Each structure stands twice: as structure tokens, then as C-alpha cells.
Amino acid sequence: MTAVDSATATSTGNGTGIDAWTEVCPLDAVPVEEGRAVLLPDGTQVAVFRTHDDQVHALCNVDPFSGAAVLSRGIVGDLGGVPVVASPMHKQHFDLRTGACVEDASVVVATYPVRVRGGTICLGRT
């Protein structure tokens, strides 16, 4: 496994303009091609995903279709080369990089800046 030590970027978290990073867990706490939920101090829930190439992505954990906080428990894979998670509730897919729903372009879940530093996953404050 290659732990990524540089700033691994999601589409929103390209390192610019983010002044504070919160350490959430070791990279190894998220198995490859799985997700885990993170609870932020303000009660927000973020789903952190790790893909096969050890990229990490962070989306809002709430499934916008059911309202349940479950996206982190979905299956991670790809559709036409796009890394996605399938909502475990009713199987809609979300682009891990942008949060866009594959089945319904009008639905987009929030993304969060995320990076791996020293083997630890950190979420950026936006």
C-alpha cells in the first residue's frame, strides 16, 4: 500500500484557500474501496472514501434521496471510469470527486476538501 503524503485533492480541495485541517483518522482506518463516516464538532457528518489507488474523497454522509446518513456505507467502484459510491439505500450513484448524482444531474451532494498527511486523513475547513 502506498500511503500518499502529498495533498491528495478532491475537486474542491486543491489546497488553495484552506487554512485549517482537522485530523480525522489514520488512512488505514478506512479499508481500500470502502467509506467511513466522520462526525465533525458541529454535528455535520462527512463520508470519507478511499479508492483502490489510495486517493481519498469526502462527501456529505447524508443520502439526499432518503435523508438518511448512510452514504459512507455504500459500495465504492467506478462507472465508465468515474469513481462512484452507490447509496446503500436505493442505489443511486454519486461521483466521488464532485458529489454529482449519476442518475439525476440536478442532485449534487456537498464535497469537502480532504488530504492525507503522514498517514492521517485530514478534512479542510471550508
Added chain:
Amino acid sequence: MPRTLVVIGNGMVGHRVVQALRDRDTAGGWRVVVLAEEARPAYDRVALTSYVDGWDPLSLQLDGAEFTGDAAVELVLGDAVTAVDRAGRTVTTAAGRTVAYDALVLATGSAPFVPPVPGRDLPGCHVYRTIDDLDAIRADVERARVGRGRGAAMVVGGGLLGLEAAKALRDMGVSPHVVELAPRLMPLQVDEGGGALLKRLVEGLDVTVHAGTSTAAIEPDRGRLLAKLANGTELDLDLVVFSAGIRPRDQLARDCGLAVGERGGVVVDEGCRTSDPHVYAVGECASLDGRVYGLVAPGYSMAEVVADRLLGGSATFPGADLSTKLKLMGVDVASFGDAHATTEGALEVVVNDAVRGTYKKLVVSDDAKTLLGGVLVGDAADYALLRPLVGRALPGDPGALLAPAGGGGGGVGVDALPDEAQVCSCNAVTKGDIRTAVHEQGCADVPGLKACTRAGTSCGSCVPMLKQLLTSFGVEQSTALCEHFTQSRAELFEVVRVTGITTFSRLVQEHGRGRGCDICKPAVASILASLGGGHILDGGQGALQDTNDKYLANMQRNGTYSVVPRIPGGEITPEKLIVIGQVARDFGLYTKITGGQRIDLFGATVDQLPLIWRRLVDAGFESGHAYGKALRTVKSCVGSTWCRYGVQDSVGLAVELELRYRGLRSPHKLKSGVSGCARECAEARSKDFGIIATDNGWNLYVGGNGGTMPRHADLLVSEVDKETLLRVIDRFLVFYIRTADRLQRTSAWLDAMEGGLDHLRDVVVHDSLGLCAELEAQMAAHVDGYADEWAAVLDDPEKLARFSSFVNAPGAPDPTISFREERGQRVPVLLGVPEVSSR
């Protein structure tokens, strides 16, 4: 010197009048003044609900709405007309303008009808007609959200517009309640049977329907609203949207003495002229033959008529087709032709399939030969097939036309369609276009047809028909599992079995492409498990499992899980029953006896699952695999031990079968039942494999199914002893596991099998393929290798690590989950239902 046309109202139809006139008035005979109450240029009101998607008013604006660069059109926005002086031929506006006219068009549309409910003027009460209305609704929704997450709203009126409003509210994150006075939804479009089904389908989408009742009062209640319904129900709400019908805006006409219809609307003749020859009325404010049209297409026809008349023509209103097909929140509804059977002697043919969730009605002539109209709910795929047939001879018996395809009746059958029939109504693609795409452009699958013809790219409801057309044009359909594997499930099973591959990543690398998805990953995980791949969370397999298998529990609608311990054969000791009760009490779990003779405990969070199972495992319980595509229950009747008719020990056999096959992973779930005599109290013939006792042994039935497509099981062998019985079941199950498609129950598998039951009997009883020894060996390996999945999780810290709501805050409860009480037990607070207690 051009004459002056004044148009009052700049809605969809008023705009069309001006457009049509400007297109045709090449001689410059008219200048046009448009006086509009709304402050924005004409927009697409039909698509109003889509405003919610991006809150961009410009996306709705109609083409050419501003008449930029056209000196002959003067558009006055935000200034309503207040009076018409017919004698002086002038109109006066609110801002004090007076405009003289040679001809006047009333295009004032209609206003939402707000029933006289006490409290209807309170803040938070809205109507649903304009962009401004939606902006006001949005502001209230946002206010309601602050601090509460999700609000609740009441929509008064369950017609087409009410359901649109409910959808908009749902899309805004509010839980809608729809209150409809009539006993059913969409009373104008669908009949009673269709309405009942529509209610069921819409309720499945988190819209609560209160039909057959009215709103008695709305009261302010601590910053929210309290609605009291006539049937005694009270609703806590953040906002109310009235959508109880429309009333033509005919006040100007009344004030200036124009004739007005009995039920409202400015009376016009077929040339759209009012009782004053200088004044026309079009769109929703006009009443033609006592009828007001609430759809845009008839309004557009009227606009064309007026433009023609203004230029000296004599066009008349051609009449309107009121057929509609809608997708409301994903539920198909269509009505066409004489949907309510008003034609003299009309006959109705109804197929109401509660199981499939479809309702279909055809209205036919008294000799049952000509199609007059119909109503479709739940599945409107036949709309495209049936609507072109209205007024034509039916291609077959009406009952057969409605039968589900493949269900024996045959359905309409795409072969019966003429080439000019529209297959995709969204994109106006005909059967002939599809034929050309297949035969001349080489389209061989649905994605190809989409790219080539645009069919199927909008609402998607025609996709099943596209598949049927491909088949009927002789194109073979792909059996590929998904985009990552070209193989079918059965082919992949053989690949895994023969190569001995034990990981998904190797399989996809060597035999597929990409990284996999939620279709192939669980399918492969199931194959690996059927072939004895160890614990389902071992060796990275956790990432492959559907969420239920991933957490060894069934996910519920609020993200909590249910727990189902195995109770083999439904037999349980009082001590064990007490333990279940204690566990349920201690963890506050909702408790229900299932349809499978066991007990389901609901509302456990991921963190609680291991704690609950620690207690259950210690008391001798095992996983019931309610979460897995695996053996569920072997139902039993009480049998010869107690029952005075029983001829064999059905409970004993059921327990033995359940213990033998527990944990067996298969393409879909497996259910069984054992009845002690032919009275069949265990409903064995509705099971994948069911056993019925006879005086001389056991009868084995296979391929039964309850569920969506019920099927009675077929007799495979009769009057065999127990040893033979087990051997045949072993073979049957492994043969199924090896060769079925993903998520294909034994019933569908058997129906699709070439040679059917006889072939199956040849293979698993007479060993015609010489496979039986192998099949038995695979089952023996399963039986020997069985271990309880939950006990294994509890013994392994690595597996246990998964069971925490938050990776950075183990033990912290999920703040989105809360419960309320119902009939003495905890149930989830549905999104939007006001909270009563939270944990």
C-alpha cells in the same frame, strides 16, 4: 397606419398570440401592446416545478419572450389592467396608463382556487402558480429548516398540480402531506382503482396522502402551523400550499359586461371571439361551449385561431386532445381518449394488479372491437402502444392486451404496432425510426438506440419497449453482468470455480475491466461465498458486500438496522423467547413477529449491533441471514407431534433442513417450508423448495415464490424417504446456485430453463449430465464448513472495528437518528415528522 392590438396578460398563451401574429403579419397591419401583471417576461409555467432544480428564472423564460428588436411590440411588465372601457375602446392600468385598442385579447389565465378555510391567509400559506409563488415557498422552507433539518408541509388538493407541488416540496427537502377532498388522487384523470394504486405508490415516496377529507382549519402554533382535518387528524406544519383547482380570471370581463360562463370563464365562440366582436379571449380564461381548458395545448390552438382572425382569416378552434401521460415523482400515470367511459354503450376492461403495483383500464366500444380510451397507473409503458390505436380496431382481445408481457397473455405485443406508432413520446420516435436504427445504422442495444434516435433519453419509460423491439427485430440481448464483466453470472461462477480465483480484484483484472460496481461486486462476493470463501468480511470481501451483508443486518429507512436471530423451523424455547424480550427491552428495539416465523428487532444503530449480538450469541442464537442472499427460513406447521391430521414430523424436518442449509449463499434468497399433511398449513408450495408429508414419505416441490410474481411450486419427486429427499434438495440447490442469474429466484430460473421441469428432473434426479456427485460434494463442503457469522465477528477485533457510527468518534450516537412512540414501542421519526423524543 397600423391598428393597435392590446393583449392583457403575458402568460404562455398571451405570448403565443403575439408570436403567431408577428410571424404572419408580414404587411405590418398591427402594432401590439402587451400589458402584463407579472414583472418578468413570459415563461414556461408547465415546467414551473423544475424551477426548484436551480432557482434560475431565466431557464424557464420562453423563446423570444422579450421581443427585443421588434419595434411593433411594446411589452409593459408589472402593470396590471384594472378596467376595460368597451364603448371608448380603451383599457386602464394600475399605474394609471390608458391604452386605446382596435382589438383586445384577454389572456389573463386563471388563479388558484383557495377554499374558504379559516386561517388560509396566515403567513406560511401559499399558492402554486408563478415563479414568485415558488420564491415565497422557498423562503418559508428555508426558515423552517433552520435548526430542524427537515420541515413538513401540507398540500391542499391531490390533483395534477397538487402532486406537482408535493414533488417540488419534497425536492426542497420538506415532507409533504397531500389532502384531497375526493376519495382518490387525481380524480379528474384517473378512476377509483387507479387512484387507489396511485396513493399507494405515492406514499411509498414519503408523501403522506389524506384522501376523502378536507381541511377544517389552520391555526398558528408556536411559530409553526397546526392544520386540523375534517377527519380529526392534526398536522404540525411549516407551510401550506393550496392547489385545489383553478378559477378563470374573468373579473375584467365581468366588470365591463362581457358574457361569462356559468362556471366562470369569458364566453367565446369557435373563433375565440367574446360577446363583443372587438374582444377575444384565449387560454385558461376562456370558456368555449361551457368548457374551460386547463392545459396549454388547447390554449396554443386558440392563440393561432386569434392570430388568423386578426389577419382576416376564418380559422376555428379544432378541439383538444386531453390525453396526458405524466411521471409524478417517478410514478407513471396516463389517461387517454374516453378515459371515463362516457361514450354510449362503452365497456370497461380492468386489470388491477396489486402485486405488481399496476392498474390498467381500457375503454372499448360496445362490440369490444374498437379502442376508445383508457387509464394506466404504475406502468404506462403501453401508453405509446395504445394511444395510436384509439378509434382503431383492436389487434386482439382487450383482456389479452392488458396482460403483462410474458405472463401468458401476451400483452399488446410490439409486433402488432404499425410503424408510425410513437414508441418514445418524449422524443417523438416511432417504431419505424427504431427499425431503421437497427437495420440500417446497426444499433444492437439500448445505449446504441439512445445515441442514434434519442429514444429513451428523457423519462426512460419507453426503455422496456425498446428492448422488446430489439428482440422483435432479431437482435440478441446481452447477458453481460454489468459494464465491468461481459460474462453472465453463471459464466462467472464457472470462471471462479475452474480458476480457483479467490479475490474480486484478480477476477476483474483477469476477466473483466475497470474497478467494479454495486452490481458485480456483491454478485462476485456471493459466488466466492457459495464456493466456500470463508467469512464474508474476510480478506477485503467487506468492500464487496451490499450494505446489509457488510453490517450483517438489514438497513432500515432511517439508517438503523434490524436484527433477526435464527429460529429454526419457528420452534423456540420459552427461555430463548425471554432472552429476545430482554434484549429488545434493554436496547429499546421495536419488536415484530415476521411473516417467516421468527422475530425481528428493529432500530439498532451500527454501534449497538455487536452489543446486541453478544447477548444473543451467549444465549445460543445464531445469525438468521435475513440480510443475505442466503437461506432465510424453513417454515413449519405443527405436524404429527400435536396435530390430529399430521402424518409426519414436519417441525423436526424443518429444523433439520434449516440447520443443514443455513448460511448457504445463493443468487437470491432461498425459502422453504414443511407441511405435515396435504392441508398445507406451512404454505410449502409458495417456497423455493417446499416439502409436504404423505403417508408414505415426502413430496418435494420446487420453484415456488410469494413476493412480486407468485408461483406455485412444481412437484419434483414424490413419496421419497428423508435420505433421498436431502440428496435431491442438495443437488437442486447447488445446480441453482451455479447456473442462475444474479437476483433470479428459483421460480424465474425454472421458468427460463430450457426443457423446464423435465430437464431439471433429468439433471438432479436421473443425473443426465453426470454432475450429481459434484453437486453433492459442494453441498457437503458447505455443511461441514458452516460457522455462525455473528459469532465470528464478535471474536475478531478487526471485523468489530467496522461497527461504529463514526471512525473518529467511536461510541458517539448518530445525531440524525431519533425515535418516537407508536402503540407502546419506539419507531423511527420519519424525515419531516415532528420529533417527540430523541435519544
